[in-house]
Amino acid sequence: MKACSTKELGRGEMLDFDHDDKKILLANLDGKIYATDRICTHAEADLSTGILSEEGVTCPLHLSTFNLETGVPQNLPAEVPLKTYNVKIEQNEIYIEVG
Ligand code: FES
Secondary structure, X not given: OEEEEHHHOOOOOEEEEEEOOEEEEEEEEOXXXXXXXXXXXXXXXXXXXXXXXXXXXXXXXXXXXXXXXXXXXXXXXXXXXXXXXXXXXXXXXXXXXXX
16 A cells, blocks of 8 residues: 655654554654554554654553564563564655555
8 A cells, every 4th residue: 555755754753554454553763664553462552652762663551662673572561563564665655565
């Protein structure tokens, strides 16, 4: 799916997208774009309202931080990885491979 233009997602910013039943988080970490599921695997907080840092995205509710590349939580209480999606950039447009 086409998400947005690269101009709409600056460094350190996150955006949320819905596609069918999927709730997706798109994040720009130091110029690299990542897409993961947006709902925390612990207690369903919306990660788009969390904090983006070098370590990944930190859940606003109980502060588990998820690696954006792998989706793996780096600390408790979350234990289940987020689903990750491939991202492609073509002519300044960001596409998420939702499968
Ligand atoms: S809801 Fe995200 S860590 Fe609890």
